[in-house]
Amino acid sequence: MDCKKVAELLPAYIDQELGVGELMGIDEHLQNCPDCRREHAAQRDLGAQIKARASYFTAPPHLEARLRASLPKSNAAAPRRWTMQWRAPWLHTGIAMACALVAAWSLGLYVMQPSAQERLAEEIVSDHVRSLQVDHLSDVASTDQHTVKPWFNGKLDFAPPVVDLATQGFPLVGGRLDYLDGHAVAALVYHVRQHPINLYVWPASSHDVASTQTRNGYHLMHWTAQGMNFWAISDCAASDVERFAQGLRVAVNEPT
Numbered sequence: 001m002d003c004k005k006v007a008e009l010l011p012a013y014i015d016q017e018l019g020v021g022e023l024m025g026i027d028e029h030l031q032n033c034p035d036c037r038r039e040h041a042a043q044r045d046l047g048a049q050i051k052a053r054a055s056y057f058t059a060p061p062h063l064e065a066r067l068r069a070s071l072p073k074s075n076a077a078a079p080r081r082w083t084m085q086w087r088a089p090w091l092h093t094g095i096a097m098a099c100a101l102v103a104a105w106s107l108g109l110y111v112m113q114p115s116a117q118e119r120l121a122e123e124i125v126s127d128h129v130r131s132l133q134v135d136h137l138s139d140v141a142s143t144d145q146h147t148v149k150p151w152f153n154g155k156l157d158f159a160p161p162v163v164d165l166a167t168q169g170f171p172l173v174g175g176r177l178d179y180l181d182g183h184a185v186a187a188l189v190y191h192v193r194q195h196p197i198n199l200y201v202w203p204a205s206s207h208d209v210a211s212t213q214t215r216n217g218y219h220l221m222h223w224t225a226q227g228m229n230f231w232a233i234s235d236c237a238a239s240d241v242e243r244f245a246q247g248l249r250v251a252v253n254e255p256t
Contacts (some may be wrong), residue, residue, distance in 0.1 A: 001025040004133075006036050016042055019127065020184050021177040071187045083254050117211070117222075120181055120231075125215050127178060127187075127248055128198045128233045130162045137189045138174030139194055152186055160186035160201040161226065162250040170197065170244050190244065195236035204229040214238065225252050 006029050012018050013026050030037050102210045131137050140151040149162035155177055170190045178200065179189040185202040210223035219238045222231050223245065232245050 001029045001038055003029075003033060006030075006033070007039065008034075009057075010040060010043060014047065019177075020179040021187075022136060023178065025139075054181060068146070081206075090184060114138075119144060121213060121215060122219065122230050123180055123222055123223075124233055125218055127180060127200075128218060131176075131178075131187070132196070133197065137176065137198075139172040139176035143172055145172055148172065149186070151175060152177075156184055156186060158203050158228075160188065161252050162188060162230065163248065164248050165190065165244065166253065167245070168247045169193075170247065192234070192236050192240050192244065195240070197233055197234040197236070197241070199248070200229075200231040200233075202229050212238075212242070223249065225249060228252075 006013075009018060009022060009026060013023065018026070030040060093231050108128055141168070142148050142149055143164070144234070145162045145164045149160070150162060152175065162172070162175070166172065170192050173191050173196075175186060175188045178185050180200060180202070183202065185200050188199040188201065190197040190199065204224040204227055207224050210221070212219075212221050214220070218233050218235050219241045220231065220233045221241055222229070224230065230245075230248070232241055234241055234244075
């Protein structure tokens, strides 16, 4: 990672908004670059000074008394009781209707909440786009599966299956560490006619039903096999993503 790229990512690095691979890359760069270390320290100190000198305002003690004094007061206790008794049925009805509306609104919010799979799909789309924007598709660039697979040793607590699908039109070009769904994952990178395909792999806790979807112009496929989660994403044709997933399924399930 060069100084220009570090400068672009430094604010996000200080706010801890980067993936595992980017964090490791910046950490390594800062160890060897005094200029970037100074810039990192300057930005970090500036943020600390802003937080330390920010103005906070507390409401004055007499504000509550002024607000209470401004509220209307009733001098006729008996008529007030009669009015409250007369309006009690309407009051109860109003409260019941308000409770019903609140319950309906809460139910609507619950129904509209995205599922865990939908949130994960959105996270994968964001990560895929970020890897393209910062030109950080690979931590290890190689078309040799026997180079890419050992690279993950000691970096993950599982061994991701790495296969080469060049004969089917999907050459392997590298891999990287990434962070999804609250844990580190392996990201394997393939190409099809200059379109990158990110394949995210990590251990599965259950056997999920395979799914296909399109978000923001990107085609995603998800399935589980051999105890692993697989998520493939690309902006190539949906049929190419399907062919890639099918070829990968066959290769992963082949007996060794």
